[in-house]
Amino acid sequence: MGPETLQYTLLAEQLLEIAAKSGAEAAEVYQSKSVSRPVFFEANRLKQLESAQTEGTALRLWQNGCPGLAVAYGPVEPQELVNRALAISRLNQPEEIELGTSSKPNYPNVGEEVAVTQLVEWGKQAIAQVREAYPDVLVSAEWDSDIESTRLVNSYGLDCYYTDTTLSAFLAVEWIRGDDFLSVSDGQTQRDFLQPEKIVQQILQRLDWTQDNIAPPGGRVPILFTSKAADMLWSTVQAALNGKRVLEKASPWCDRLHRSVMSSALTIYQDPESGPFSCPFDDEGTPTIPLVFIQDGELQHFASDRTTGRLLGTGTTGNGFRPGMGSYPTPGLFNLLIQPGKYSLLDLIGQLDDGIIVDQMLGGGGSISGDFSINVDLGYRVKKGQAIGRVKDTMVAGNVYTALKQLVALGSDADWNGSCYTPSLILDGLSVTGRQ
Numbered sequence: 309m310g311p312e313t314l315q316y317t318l319l320a321e322q323l324l325e326i327a328a329k330s331g332a333e334a335a336e337v338y339q340s341k342s343v344s345r346p347v348f349f350e351a352n353r354l355k356q357l358e359s360a361q362t363e364g365t366a367l368r369l370w371q372n373g374c375p376g377l378a379v380a381y382g383p384v385e386p387q388e389l390v391n392r393a394l395a396i397s398r399l400n401q402p403e404e405i406e407l408g409t410s411s412k413p414n415y416p417n418v419g420e421e422v423a424v425t426q427l428v429e430w431g432k433q434a435i436a437q438v439r440e441a442y443p444d445v446l447v448s449a450e451w452d453s454d455i456e457s458t459r460l461v462n463s464y465g466l467d468c469y470y471t472d473t474t475l476s477a478f479l480a481v482e483w484i485r486g487d488d489f490l491s492v493s494d495g496q497t498q499r500d501f502l503q504p505e506k507i508v509q510q511i512l513q514r515l516d517w518t519q520d521n522i523a524p525p526g527g528r529v530p531i532l533f534t535s536k537a538a539d540m541l542w543s544t545v546q547a548a549l550n551g552k553r554v555l556e557k558a559s560p561w562c563d564r565l566h567r568s569v570m571s572s573a574l575t576i577y578q579d580p581e582s583g584p585f586s587c588p589f590d591d592e593g594t595p596t597i598p599l600v601f602i603q604d605g606e607l608q609h610f611a612s613d614r615t616t617g618r619l620l621g622t623g624t625t626g627n628g629f630r631p632g633m634g635s636y637p638t639p640g641l642f643n644l645l646i647q648p649g650k651y652s653l654l655d656l657i658g659q660l661d662d663g664i665i666v667d668q669m670l671g672g673g674g675s676i677s678g679d680f681s682i683n684v685d686l687g688y689r690v691k692k693g694q695a696i697g698r699v700k701d702t703m704v705a706g707n708v709y710t711a712l713k714q715l716v717a718l719g720s721d722a723d724w725n726g727s728c729y730t731p732s733l734i735l736d737g738l739s740v741t742g743r744q
Contacts, residue, residue: 319365320461322386327369328463330390332397334405335369336462338591340633342454347427349449352435357424364633367393373402379634406614408593409464415588419455419473419499427451434479434504441512446482451502466593474584477502481511483518490518490698492686493668494536497584497724514667514686522689522697524742530663530716531704531740532656532690534732537666539725540682541735542644544708545576547676549601551612551620551627551639558676560709564607571715572605575647580626585727587642592628596642599625611639645729649718653732656719658693664740665690666704681705702742711735 320337327335341363348355364381367389376397378389428451435447457471478495492514494507533541553559561569580587580596589595592614601609612620613628616639628637657665668686684702688695712735719732 319384319386320459323365323367323390324461324463326386326390327367327393330371330394332369332371332390332394332463333373334407334463335367336407336460336466338366338368338630338633339459340364340456342456344452344454345424345427346450346452347424347431349431349435349447351446351448352439354428354431357428365389366630366633368636369393369397370403370405371397373405374398374400375403375636376400377634377636381633404615404618406592406618407462407464408466411465411593412467413589413595415468415470417471417473418586419475419584420501421455421473422453422475422502424453427453430477430502430504434477434508437505437508438479438481438511442481442483442515444483445515448480448482450476450478452476460589460591460593462593468589468593470588472499472586474499475502477504477507479507479511481515483515488521490686491668492518497726499584499586517665517688517695518686518698520697521700524664524687524689524699524702524740525662526740526742528737528739530660530734530736531738532660532663532665532732532734534653534665534667535719535721535723535730536725537669538646538730538733539728540669540680541708541712542576542646542728542730544676544678544680545602545712546641546644548709549609549611549641551610551616551622551625553676554610555616555619559610560676560678561607565610567607568605569607570602570605570709570712573649573715573718574602574605574712575600576602577645577647578611578627578641578643579645580642582645583643583724583729585643585724590624590626590628590642591630591637592624594624594626594628596626601644611641613637613639641727643727643729646722646731648720648722648731649733651717651719653719653721656717656732656734657690657695659717659734660690661692663690663734664688664699664702664704665695669704678708678710679706680708699742702740704738704740706738711737713737 376393378392480493577600611627617624629640665688670683714736716734722731
Protein backbone atom coordinates (compact mmCIF):
# COMPACT_ATOMS: atom_id res chain seq x y z
CA MET A 309 0.00 0.00 0.00
CA GLY A 310 1.60 3.28 -1.13
CA PRO A 311 1.55 6.52 0.90
CA GLU A 312 -1.23 8.06 -1.22
CA THR A 313 -3.43 4.97 -0.82
CA LEU A 314 -2.75 4.86 2.91
CA GLN A 315 -3.64 8.55 3.30
CA TYR A 316 -6.87 8.01 1.34
CA THR A 317 -7.75 5.01 3.54
CA LEU A 318 -7.11 6.87 6.80
CA LEU A 319 -9.23 9.83 5.68
CA ALA A 320 -12.48 8.01 6.47
CA GLU A 321 -11.45 7.36 10.07
CA GLN A 322 -10.32 10.98 10.46
CA LEU A 323 -13.65 12.29 9.22
CA LEU A 324 -15.63 10.08 11.59
CA GLU A 325 -13.47 11.14 14.55
CA ILE A 326 -13.69 14.86 13.76
CA ALA A 327 -17.45 14.63 13.14
CA ALA A 328 -17.96 13.02 16.57
CA LYS A 329 -15.83 15.67 18.30
CA SER A 330 -17.81 18.39 16.49
CA GLY A 331 -21.12 17.22 17.91
CA ALA A 332 -22.45 14.79 15.28
CA GLU A 333 -24.27 11.84 16.82
CA ALA A 334 -23.73 9.71 13.70
CA ALA A 335 -21.66 9.93 10.53
CA GLU A 336 -20.96 7.98 7.36
CA VAL A 337 -18.14 8.23 4.80
CA TYR A 338 -18.54 7.01 1.23
CA GLN A 339 -15.38 6.85 -0.90
CA SER A 340 -15.05 6.04 -4.58
CA LYS A 341 -11.80 5.83 -6.53
CA SER A 342 -11.35 4.86 -10.17
CA VAL A 343 -8.48 4.48 -12.62
CA SER A 344 -9.21 4.11 -16.33
CA ARG A 345 -6.98 3.78 -19.40
CA PRO A 346 -9.15 4.38 -22.46
CA VAL A 347 -7.85 3.87 -25.98
CA PHE A 348 -9.46 5.96 -28.73
CA PHE A 349 -9.61 5.31 -32.47
CA GLU A 350 -10.93 7.83 -34.99
CA ALA A 351 -11.36 7.58 -38.76
CA ASN A 352 -9.85 4.06 -38.80
CA ARG A 353 -6.69 5.03 -36.90
CA LEU A 354 -5.43 5.08 -33.36
CA LYS A 355 -5.97 8.62 -32.10
CA GLN A 356 -4.85 8.73 -28.47
CA LEU A 357 -4.18 6.88 -25.24
CA GLU A 358 -5.31 8.33 -21.94
CA SER A 359 -4.98 7.62 -18.26
CA ALA A 360 -7.50 9.15 -15.89
CA GLN A 361 -7.82 8.86 -12.13
CA THR A 362 -10.63 10.24 -10.00
CA GLU A 363 -11.41 9.98 -6.33
CA GLY A 364 -14.29 11.38 -4.34
CA THR A 365 -15.35 11.44 -0.72
CA ALA A 366 -18.88 12.05 0.58
CA LEU A 367 -19.49 12.73 4.26
CA ARG A 368 -23.01 12.35 5.63
CA LEU A 369 -23.66 13.21 9.27
CA TRP A 370 -26.48 13.97 11.67
CA GLN A 371 -26.45 16.68 14.32
CA ASN A 372 -29.54 16.90 16.53
CA GLY A 373 -31.10 14.42 14.12
CA CYS A 374 -30.67 16.76 11.13
CA PRO A 375 -28.74 15.39 8.12
CA GLY A 376 -25.93 17.16 6.33
CA LEU A 377 -24.01 16.02 3.25
CA ALA A 378 -20.74 17.40 1.90
CA VAL A 379 -18.62 16.13 -1.00
CA ALA A 380 -15.00 16.65 -2.02
CA TYR A 381 -12.96 15.41 -4.97
CA GLY A 382 -9.24 14.82 -4.80
CA PRO A 383 -7.29 15.95 -1.70
CA VAL A 384 -9.55 16.69 1.26
CA GLU A 385 -9.12 18.88 4.33
CA PRO A 386 -11.05 16.80 6.91
CA GLN A 387 -12.11 19.61 9.25
CA GLU A 388 -13.34 21.75 6.35
CA LEU A 389 -15.47 18.91 4.98
CA VAL A 390 -16.98 18.28 8.43
CA ASN A 391 -17.75 21.97 8.86
CA ARG A 392 -19.53 22.06 5.49
CA ALA A 393 -21.65 19.03 6.35
CA LEU A 394 -22.58 20.54 9.74
CA ALA A 395 -23.59 23.80 8.07
CA ILE A 396 -25.88 21.90 5.69
CA SER A 397 -27.43 19.94 8.57
CA ARG A 398 -28.61 23.19 10.20
CA LEU A 399 -30.79 23.83 7.14
CA ASN A 400 -32.58 20.47 7.29
CA GLN A 401 -35.33 18.94 9.37
CA PRO A 402 -34.66 16.00 11.73
CA GLU A 403 -35.03 12.50 10.30
CA GLU A 404 -34.62 8.94 11.47
CA ILE A 405 -31.00 7.81 11.16
CA GLU A 406 -30.80 4.77 8.86
CA LEU A 407 -27.33 3.25 9.05
CA GLY A 408 -25.93 -0.28 8.86
CA THR A 409 -24.07 -1.63 11.89
CA SER A 410 -21.05 -3.73 12.86
CA SER A 411 -20.08 -5.31 9.59
CA LYS A 412 -16.58 -5.70 8.19
CA PRO A 413 -16.98 -8.02 5.20
CA ASN A 414 -13.93 -8.88 3.13
CA TYR A 415 -15.16 -8.97 -0.46
CA PRO A 416 -12.82 -10.42 -3.11
CA ASN A 417 -11.73 -8.31 -6.03
CA VAL A 418 -13.59 -9.09 -9.26
CA GLY A 419 -12.49 -8.73 -12.87
CA GLU A 420 -9.09 -8.80 -14.54
CA GLU A 421 -7.20 -5.76 -15.82
CA VAL A 422 -6.07 -5.85 -19.45
CA ALA A 423 -2.91 -4.16 -20.69
CA VAL A 424 -3.23 -1.10 -22.91
CA THR A 425 -1.28 -2.92 -25.63
CA GLN A 426 -4.02 -5.57 -25.72
CA LEU A 427 -6.74 -2.92 -25.97
CA VAL A 428 -4.90 -1.31 -28.89
CA GLU A 429 -4.50 -4.67 -30.63
CA TRP A 430 -8.21 -5.51 -30.18
CA GLY A 431 -9.15 -2.13 -31.64
CA LYS A 432 -6.91 -2.53 -34.68
CA GLN A 433 -8.20 -6.04 -35.35
CA ALA A 434 -11.84 -5.01 -35.11
CA ILE A 435 -11.40 -2.04 -37.45
CA ALA A 436 -9.48 -4.13 -39.98
CA GLN A 437 -12.20 -6.81 -40.01
CA VAL A 438 -14.98 -4.26 -40.59
CA ARG A 439 -13.07 -2.50 -43.39
CA GLU A 440 -12.15 -5.76 -45.07
CA ALA A 441 -15.86 -6.26 -45.72
CA TYR A 442 -16.73 -2.57 -46.19
CA PRO A 443 -13.63 -0.58 -47.32
CA ASP A 444 -15.51 2.73 -47.66
CA VAL A 445 -16.63 3.09 -44.05
CA LEU A 446 -15.07 5.19 -41.31
CA VAL A 447 -14.68 3.46 -37.96
CA SER A 448 -14.31 5.03 -34.53
CA ALA A 449 -13.77 3.03 -31.37
CA GLU A 450 -13.11 3.25 -27.66
CA TRP A 451 -11.64 0.42 -25.58
CA ASP A 452 -11.21 0.78 -21.85
CA SER A 453 -10.09 -1.00 -18.71
CA ASP A 454 -11.53 0.65 -15.60
CA ILE A 455 -10.65 -0.22 -12.00
CA GLU A 456 -13.02 1.15 -9.35
CA SER A 457 -12.77 0.86 -5.59
CA THR A 458 -15.64 1.62 -3.22
CA ARG A 459 -15.54 1.93 0.55
CA LEU A 460 -18.32 2.70 3.02
CA VAL A 461 -17.60 3.21 6.71
CA ASN A 462 -19.74 4.70 9.48
CA SER A 463 -19.74 5.48 13.20
CA TYR A 464 -21.87 2.41 13.94
CA GLY A 465 -19.05 0.03 13.07
CA LEU A 466 -19.83 -0.66 9.41
CA ASP A 467 -16.82 -1.00 7.11
CA CYS A 468 -17.37 -2.38 3.56
CA TYR A 469 -14.86 -2.38 0.72
CA TYR A 470 -14.51 -3.89 -2.72
CA THR A 471 -12.67 -3.35 -6.01
CA ASP A 472 -13.93 -4.29 -9.45
CA THR A 473 -12.37 -4.14 -12.90
CA THR A 474 -14.58 -3.61 -15.93
CA LEU A 475 -13.59 -3.93 -19.57
CA SER A 476 -15.59 -2.13 -22.22
CA ALA A 477 -15.54 -1.71 -25.98
CA PHE A 478 -17.52 0.53 -28.31
CA LEU A 479 -17.39 0.50 -32.11
CA ALA A 480 -19.13 3.05 -34.36
CA VAL A 481 -19.21 2.83 -38.16
CA GLU A 482 -20.12 5.72 -40.46
CA TRP A 483 -21.07 5.01 -44.06
CA ILE A 484 -21.77 7.85 -46.49
CA ARG A 485 -23.54 6.81 -49.69
CA GLY A 486 -24.25 9.93 -51.73
CA ASP A 487 -26.84 11.89 -49.74
CA ASP A 488 -27.46 8.96 -47.42
CA PHE A 489 -25.63 8.91 -44.08
CA LEU A 490 -25.63 5.74 -42.01
CA SER A 491 -24.25 5.20 -38.51
CA VAL A 492 -24.10 1.74 -36.95
CA SER A 493 -22.69 1.13 -33.48
CA ASP A 494 -22.35 -1.65 -30.97
CA GLY A 495 -20.42 -2.38 -27.83
CA GLN A 496 -19.63 -4.79 -25.06
CA THR A 497 -18.98 -4.68 -21.32
CA GLN A 498 -17.38 -7.59 -19.44
CA ARG A 499 -15.36 -8.38 -16.33
CA ASP A 500 -12.48 -10.53 -17.58
CA PHE A 501 -12.45 -10.54 -21.35
CA LEU A 502 -13.84 -8.89 -24.47
CA GLN A 503 -14.95 -10.52 -27.72
CA PRO A 504 -14.03 -8.13 -30.55
CA GLU A 505 -15.11 -10.66 -33.17
CA LYS A 506 -18.64 -10.74 -31.73
CA ILE A 507 -18.96 -6.95 -31.95
CA VAL A 508 -17.63 -7.01 -35.52
CA GLN A 509 -20.10 -9.70 -36.61
CA GLN A 510 -22.99 -7.73 -35.15
CA ILE A 511 -21.85 -4.59 -36.98
CA LEU A 512 -21.40 -6.46 -40.29
CA GLN A 513 -24.83 -8.04 -40.00
CA ARG A 514 -26.42 -4.61 -39.59
CA LEU A 515 -24.49 -3.24 -42.56
CA ASP A 516 -25.65 -6.17 -44.68
CA TRP A 517 -29.26 -5.34 -43.83
CA THR A 518 -28.86 -1.70 -44.95
CA GLN A 519 -28.01 -2.24 -48.60
CA ASP A 520 -31.33 -0.67 -49.63
CA ASN A 521 -33.64 1.94 -48.12
CA ILE A 522 -37.19 0.60 -47.84
CA ALA A 523 -40.47 2.32 -46.99
CA PRO A 524 -41.77 1.23 -43.56
CA PRO A 525 -45.15 -0.41 -43.03
CA GLY A 526 -47.88 1.70 -41.48
CA GLY A 527 -50.30 1.14 -38.63
CA ARG A 528 -49.99 -1.57 -35.99
CA VAL A 529 -47.42 -4.20 -36.93
CA PRO A 530 -45.17 -6.50 -34.87
CA ILE A 531 -41.98 -4.81 -33.69
CA LEU A 532 -38.75 -6.71 -33.05
CA PHE A 533 -36.57 -4.89 -30.52
CA THR A 534 -32.99 -6.16 -30.64
CA SER A 535 -31.22 -6.75 -27.33
CA LYS A 536 -29.50 -3.40 -27.89
CA ALA A 537 -32.81 -1.53 -28.28
CA ALA A 538 -34.93 -3.45 -25.75
CA ASP A 539 -33.35 -1.60 -22.83
CA MET A 540 -35.76 1.26 -23.58
CA LEU A 541 -38.61 -0.97 -22.43
CA TRP A 542 -36.89 -2.13 -19.25
CA SER A 543 -36.01 1.39 -18.10
CA THR A 544 -39.76 1.97 -17.67
CA VAL A 545 -40.11 -1.34 -15.83
CA GLN A 546 -37.27 -0.35 -13.48
CA ALA A 547 -39.09 2.86 -12.63
CA ALA A 548 -42.28 0.92 -11.87
CA LEU A 549 -40.32 -1.43 -9.56
CA ASN A 550 -38.88 1.47 -7.56
CA GLY A 551 -40.23 1.37 -4.00
CA LYS A 552 -40.09 5.15 -3.72
CA ARG A 553 -42.44 5.47 -6.71
CA VAL A 554 -44.75 3.02 -4.93
CA LEU A 555 -44.80 5.20 -1.80
CA GLU A 556 -45.60 8.21 -3.97
CA LYS A 557 -48.39 6.24 -5.70
CA ALA A 558 -46.65 7.07 -8.98
CA SER A 559 -46.00 3.46 -10.02
CA PRO A 560 -48.89 1.88 -11.95
CA TRP A 561 -48.04 -1.32 -10.06
CA CYS A 562 -48.34 0.05 -6.52
CA ASP A 563 -51.44 -2.10 -5.87
CA ARG A 564 -50.50 -5.03 -8.16
CA LEU A 565 -48.23 -7.07 -5.85
CA HIS A 566 -48.65 -10.82 -6.46
CA ARG A 567 -50.78 -10.10 -9.52
CA SER A 568 -50.04 -10.41 -13.23
CA VAL A 569 -48.51 -7.28 -14.80
CA MET A 570 -47.09 -8.62 -18.09
CA SER A 571 -46.83 -11.72 -20.28
CA SER A 572 -46.42 -14.99 -18.39
CA ALA A 573 -43.34 -15.69 -20.55
CA LEU A 574 -41.39 -12.93 -18.75
CA THR A 575 -39.31 -13.40 -15.61
CA ILE A 576 -37.23 -10.44 -14.40
CA TYR A 577 -34.69 -10.50 -11.59
CA GLN A 578 -31.46 -9.12 -10.14
CA ASP A 579 -28.32 -11.13 -9.37
CA PRO A 580 -25.45 -9.61 -7.33
CA GLU A 581 -22.95 -12.12 -8.75
CA SER A 582 -23.91 -11.93 -12.42
CA GLY A 583 -22.13 -10.09 -15.21
CA PRO A 584 -20.10 -6.88 -15.29
CA PHE A 585 -22.59 -5.05 -13.06
CA SER A 586 -22.33 -7.44 -10.12
CA CYS A 587 -22.29 -5.72 -6.75
CA PRO A 588 -21.68 -7.12 -3.21
CA PHE A 589 -23.36 -4.33 -1.21
CA ASP A 590 -25.39 -1.20 -1.82
CA ASP A 591 -24.46 2.37 -0.92
CA GLU A 592 -25.93 1.90 2.55
CA GLY A 593 -23.71 -1.08 3.29
CA THR A 594 -26.51 -3.64 3.01
CA PRO A 595 -25.44 -6.87 1.28
CA THR A 596 -27.16 -7.23 -2.08
CA ILE A 597 -29.29 -10.33 -2.67
CA PRO A 598 -30.69 -12.31 -5.61
CA LEU A 599 -34.26 -11.17 -6.03
CA VAL A 600 -36.97 -12.08 -8.54
CA PHE A 601 -39.10 -9.01 -9.20
CA ILE A 602 -41.45 -10.59 -11.74
CA GLN A 603 -41.99 -14.36 -11.94
CA ASP A 604 -43.83 -15.68 -15.00
CA GLY A 605 -45.43 -12.25 -15.45
CA GLU A 606 -46.49 -11.89 -11.80
CA LEU A 607 -45.14 -9.03 -9.66
CA GLN A 608 -43.25 -10.34 -6.61
CA HIS A 609 -41.17 -7.49 -5.10
CA PHE A 610 -40.26 -3.82 -5.27
CA ALA A 611 -36.71 -2.45 -4.88
CA SER A 612 -36.17 -0.61 -1.58
CA ASP A 613 -33.49 1.17 0.39
CA ARG A 614 -33.58 1.33 4.21
CA THR A 615 -35.96 4.27 4.51
CA THR A 616 -38.32 3.13 1.77
CA GLY A 617 -38.34 -0.45 3.05
CA ARG A 618 -39.25 0.74 6.54
CA LEU A 619 -42.11 2.87 5.22
CA LEU A 620 -43.38 0.04 3.01
CA GLY A 621 -43.08 -2.44 5.85
CA THR A 622 -40.93 -4.78 3.76
CA GLY A 623 -37.44 -3.84 4.92
CA THR A 624 -34.56 -3.02 2.61
CA THR A 625 -33.83 -5.25 -0.37
CA GLY A 626 -30.23 -3.98 -0.55
CA ASN A 627 -31.08 -1.51 -3.31
CA GLY A 628 -30.09 1.80 -1.74
CA PHE A 629 -27.84 3.58 -4.25
CA ARG A 630 -26.58 7.13 -4.75
CA PRO A 631 -27.33 8.66 -8.17
CA GLY A 632 -24.15 10.69 -7.60
CA MET A 633 -21.58 11.42 -4.90
CA GLY A 634 -23.59 14.42 -3.74
CA SER A 635 -26.86 12.49 -3.44
CA TYR A 636 -28.54 10.57 -0.64
CA PRO A 637 -29.19 6.85 -1.16
CA THR A 638 -32.44 6.11 -2.94
CA PRO A 639 -33.95 2.90 -4.37
CA GLY A 640 -32.15 1.74 -7.52
CA LEU A 641 -31.01 -1.39 -9.31
CA PHE A 642 -27.40 -2.53 -9.75
CA ASN A 643 -28.43 -4.89 -12.54
CA LEU A 644 -31.62 -6.20 -14.13
CA LEU A 645 -31.81 -9.51 -15.96
CA ILE A 646 -34.59 -10.72 -18.23
CA GLN A 647 -34.69 -14.49 -18.48
CA PRO A 648 -34.03 -15.37 -22.15
CA GLY A 649 -36.35 -17.36 -24.39
CA LYS A 650 -35.51 -20.02 -26.96
CA TYR A 651 -35.29 -18.20 -30.30
CA SER A 652 -32.16 -16.83 -31.97
CA LEU A 653 -32.35 -13.37 -33.54
CA LEU A 654 -32.67 -14.93 -37.00
CA ASP A 655 -35.44 -17.21 -35.69
CA LEU A 656 -37.31 -14.15 -34.41
CA ILE A 657 -36.94 -12.41 -37.76
CA GLY A 658 -38.21 -15.55 -39.46
CA GLN A 659 -41.45 -15.27 -37.47
CA LEU A 660 -42.31 -11.84 -38.92
CA ASP A 661 -44.47 -11.79 -42.03
CA ASP A 662 -44.50 -7.99 -42.14
CA GLY A 663 -42.91 -5.82 -39.46
CA ILE A 664 -39.82 -3.86 -38.51
CA ILE A 665 -36.67 -4.36 -36.47
CA VAL A 666 -35.69 -1.53 -34.11
CA ASP A 667 -31.94 -1.57 -33.42
CA GLN A 668 -31.04 2.04 -32.55
CA MET A 669 -33.30 4.91 -31.57
CA LEU A 670 -33.21 8.64 -31.01
CA GLY A 671 -34.64 10.18 -27.88
CA GLY A 672 -35.45 8.72 -24.51
CA GLY A 673 -37.77 5.92 -23.59
CA GLY A 674 -41.12 6.03 -21.91
CA SER A 675 -41.99 7.81 -18.70
CA ILE A 676 -43.38 6.09 -15.61
CA SER A 677 -46.75 6.17 -17.40
CA GLY A 678 -45.32 3.82 -20.02
CA ASP A 679 -46.28 5.98 -22.99
CA PHE A 680 -43.48 6.50 -25.51
CA SER A 681 -42.81 7.75 -29.01
CA ILE A 682 -39.35 7.15 -30.48
CA ASN A 683 -37.65 7.99 -33.74
CA VAL A 684 -35.96 4.93 -35.23
CA ASP A 685 -32.32 5.82 -35.83
CA LEU A 686 -31.51 2.41 -37.25
CA GLY A 687 -34.26 -0.01 -38.20
CA TYR A 688 -35.10 -2.56 -40.87
CA ARG A 689 -38.18 -3.71 -42.75
CA VAL A 690 -38.99 -7.42 -42.57
CA LYS A 691 -41.10 -9.20 -45.19
CA LYS A 692 -41.83 -12.93 -45.14
CA GLY A 693 -39.18 -13.60 -42.54
CA GLN A 694 -36.34 -11.68 -44.26
CA ALA A 695 -34.78 -8.29 -43.48
CA ILE A 696 -35.06 -6.50 -46.83
CA GLY A 697 -33.64 -3.05 -46.10
CA ARG A 698 -33.32 -0.05 -43.86
CA VAL A 699 -36.29 2.11 -42.87
CA LYS A 700 -35.80 5.86 -42.48
CA ASP A 701 -37.91 8.70 -41.07
CA THR A 702 -39.86 6.20 -39.00
CA MET A 703 -41.49 6.52 -35.60
CA VAL A 704 -42.75 3.84 -33.20
CA ALA A 705 -45.25 4.69 -30.47
CA GLY A 706 -47.24 2.87 -27.84
CA ASN A 707 -47.35 1.96 -24.17
CA VAL A 708 -44.67 -0.23 -22.56
CA TYR A 709 -47.00 -1.92 -20.06
CA THR A 710 -49.58 -2.74 -22.72
CA ALA A 711 -46.96 -4.02 -25.16
CA LEU A 712 -45.31 -6.30 -22.58
CA LYS A 713 -48.67 -8.00 -22.13
CA GLN A 714 -48.67 -8.70 -25.87
CA LEU A 715 -45.30 -10.44 -26.13
CA VAL A 716 -45.12 -12.51 -29.32
CA ALA A 717 -41.71 -14.18 -28.86
CA LEU A 718 -38.63 -13.92 -26.63
CA GLY A 719 -35.09 -14.36 -27.95
CA SER A 720 -32.21 -16.45 -26.62
CA ASP A 721 -29.61 -13.81 -27.56
CA ALA A 722 -29.47 -11.99 -24.22
CA ASP A 723 -26.64 -9.49 -23.85
CA TRP A 724 -25.63 -6.69 -21.51
CA ASN A 725 -26.89 -3.28 -22.56
CA GLY A 726 -25.60 -1.08 -19.78
CA SER A 727 -26.63 -2.78 -16.54
CA CYS A 728 -29.55 -4.56 -18.20
CA TYR A 729 -29.18 -8.13 -19.47
CA THR A 730 -31.87 -8.50 -22.10
CA PRO A 731 -32.67 -10.65 -25.12
CA SER A 732 -34.35 -9.48 -28.30
CA LEU A 733 -38.13 -9.73 -28.32
CA ILE A 734 -41.15 -9.23 -30.56
CA LEU A 735 -44.04 -7.11 -29.27
CA ASP A 736 -47.47 -6.45 -30.68
CA GLY A 737 -49.77 -3.50 -30.05
CA LEU A 738 -47.35 -0.75 -31.17
CA SER A 739 -47.96 1.66 -34.04
CA VAL A 740 -45.56 2.64 -36.82
CA THR A 741 -45.65 5.84 -38.81
CA GLY A 742 -43.17 6.83 -41.49
CA ARG A 743 -42.56 8.41 -44.85
CA GLN A 744 -43.79 6.11 -47.59
